[in-house]
Amino acid sequence: MELLERLADRFPQSPDRVRLKAALLYAGVRYDQSLAEAADWAFPNYMPYMLPPGEPAFRGQRKVNLPYLVRGADDTQVRLRVKPDSPFSIRPDDSALGFGLFYGPDDRHLTSLTFEPRLPWVDALTADGTSMRSTGLSQHGDMLVLNVAPGCEYFVVPEGEKTRNLSCSFCLYGLPDKRMDALGQKLYEVGLPAATVKRVVEACGHPETAATQLYLVGGSMLDMRKEGARYLQIAEALQSQGLHERYYVAAGSGALHRDDMLRLKDAGVRGACFNMEVWDAAQFARVCPGKDKVVGRERWIQSLEEAVEVFGPDNVMTAFVGGVELDGEGAMADPREALESNIEAAEYFIPRGVQTIYSLHWKVTGKNRGEEPVYSLELLLELNERLAAIRKREGRLINPAFFSRRSAYMQLEPDYDEDPTA
Ligand code: SF4
The missing domain is CATH 3.20.20.70 (Aldolase class I)
Structure with a gap:
């Protein structure tokens, strides 16, 4: 069973948005270049991310800044982690928030989101x-x-x-x-x-x-x-x-x-x-x-x-x-x-x-x-x-x-x- 489905089965008392947040805290999201681009305006993580071998350099750099905090459409806040084997990815969608959370083998669009901005x-x-x-x-x-x-x-x-x-x-x-x-x-x-x-x-x-x-x-x-x-x-x-x-x-x-x-x-x-x-x-x-x-x-x-x-x-x-x-x-x-x-x-x-x-x-x-x-x-x-x-x-x-x-x-x-x- 896939991660979210397994959690829904085991923790029916927990709201979907809470299970999703917990899953993101553990599984993180796969790297996408749009994350590095978002660090131009988002509040940055204090630790830069080292691009793994095989990933093209970003603006000539292999050490990139990434946003620190994801902000969901319902205002749920989650710390962003990047993990290569995650079932989740974040990349641009056509919503007003600008980004979508995609999940699973069929890359399903789960929700729209943004990042906490650099104030x-x-x-x-x-x-x-x-x-x-x-x-x-x-x-x-x-x-x-x-x-x-x-x-x-x-x-x-x-x-x-x-x-x-x-x-x-x-x-x-x-x-x-x-x-x-x-x-x-x-x-x-x-x-x-x-x-x-x-x-x-x-x-x-x-x-x-x-x-x-x-x-x-x-x-x-x-x-x-x-x-x-x-x-x-x-x-x-x-x-x-x-x-x-x-x-x-x-x-x-x-x-x-x-x-x-x-x-x-x-x-x-x-x-x-x-x-x-x-x-x-x-x-x-x-x-x-x-x-x-x-x-x-x-x-x-x-x-x-x-x-x-x-x-x-x-x-x-x-x-x-x-x-x-x-x-x-x-x-x-x-x-x-x-x-x-x-x-x-x-x-x-x-x-x-x-x-x-x-x-x-x-x-x-x-x-x-x-x-x-x-x-x-x-x-x-x-x-x-x-x-x-x-x-x-x-x-x-x-x-x-x-x-x-x-x-x-x-x-x-x-x-x-x-x-x-x-
Ligand atoms: S957790 Fe707080 S009290 Fe404990 S060592 Fe660190 S700063 Fe000191």
């Missing part, structure tokens, strides 16, 4: 001549992601004369590196340079971001109170420009102290997302040694529950890395055990007003490193069907002001909860 703010400069793209701001559809302190202190926990690496096992992006120099972030220091904050706030204030959500993130600090103070500096700067009214501002920090949550709320922050990454206690200690030793699992959970009291039950989430329990030394051996652990997390959190969000974990070691998720497509859909059923049973759907179909480019939760035809 004007990306090429604009701040008053001091800095490219807005270099201010620590990025975008996925509805959501701007603000990260002006990318270096994570869990990578360099002081221990005597040396430092110890207690970073999360899947994480590469928090590694302290030269991004910190450009932004002026200093390890173990709360304050960020005023110029850095001013520039990113200016970029957020660009009139053509077309975003409604502003998600504040950064590397973790070893002191929860210091981390709270750092987020407050940013939130107050946004508030001073009235941007807390234009955007739904959320703190995607580590677990915070309740007093700092209250201060953030006063500074216009409406939501919190303290990512637990993995639920099972033994796996939490293995996968997230920094979070486990510095904050502690119980304290992390308590902080999420306090966040519900401060921000309200529609305004708190925690993200998990789906399948990370199954990767590396000391991993769970059985994918179903991982799935049931994920469901246990949802059964704990959702009734308490905390939404659980699952991103796919792409293998970081071994032969298929970075190419294939650890969870199978079937497991991801089963997990999401069950999560959606829990949210429905509890009367707690994902708040689209916080996290919407047009910001979920690698996750499925809002796709289950929002009805695009409503």
Whole structure:
């Protein structure tokens, strides 16, 4: 049976558009030159694509830019992946959107689509001549992601004369590196340079971001109170420009102290997302040694529950890395055990007003490193069907002001909860 037909048979409770998105996340699309042409105006993937042998060069180049995000006719958003053996391809059609998604051995036209465009703010400069793209701001559809302190202190926990690496096992992006120099972030220091904050706030204030959500993130600090103070500096700067009214501002920090949550709320922050990454206690200690030793699992959970009291039950989430329990030394051996652990997390959190969000974990070691998720497509859909059923049973759907179909480019939760035809 072909891929989509197999999924329809196995997951009749999932809407067609969700099964299609999940299939595209896994199977990707075959390369077509029109994708490289679309990168002239679409928001580009940060990683260029190497054309495989046999594929003619594009404008004399074998390394080409491709669009980052597909935007469906019903506004479903999916990260674009290119895989040579995919049953899908994207190429121009005669629709108003400009492109069609074709599928299967008979190359059937499934739907029309386009790509998320490169918006004007990306090429604009701040008053001091800095490219807005270099201010620590990025975008996925509805959501701007603000990260002006990318270096994570869990990578360099002081221990005597040396430092110890207690970073999360899947994480590469928090590694302290030269991004910190450009932004002026200093390890173990709360304050960020005023110029850095001013520039990113200016970029957020660009009139053509077309975003409604502003998600504040950064590397973790070893002191929860210091981390709270750092987020407050940013939130107050946004508030001073009235941007807390234009955007739904959320703190995607580590677990915070309740007093700092209250201060953030006063500074216009409406939501919190303290990512637990993995639920099972033994796996939490293995996968997230920094979070486990510095904050502690119980304290992390308590902080999420306090966040519900401060921000309200529609305004708190925690993200998990789906399948990370199954990767590396000391991993769970059985994918179903991982799935049931994920469901246990949802059964704990959702009734308490905390939404659980699952991103796919792409293998970081071994032969298929970075190419294939650890969870199978079937497991991801089963997990999401069950999560959606829990949210429905509890009367707690994902708040689209916080996290919407047009910001979920690698996750499925809002796709289950929002009805695009409503
Ligand atoms: S807390 Fe973990 S996931 Fe977050 S930046 Fe640090 S190492 Fe990476």
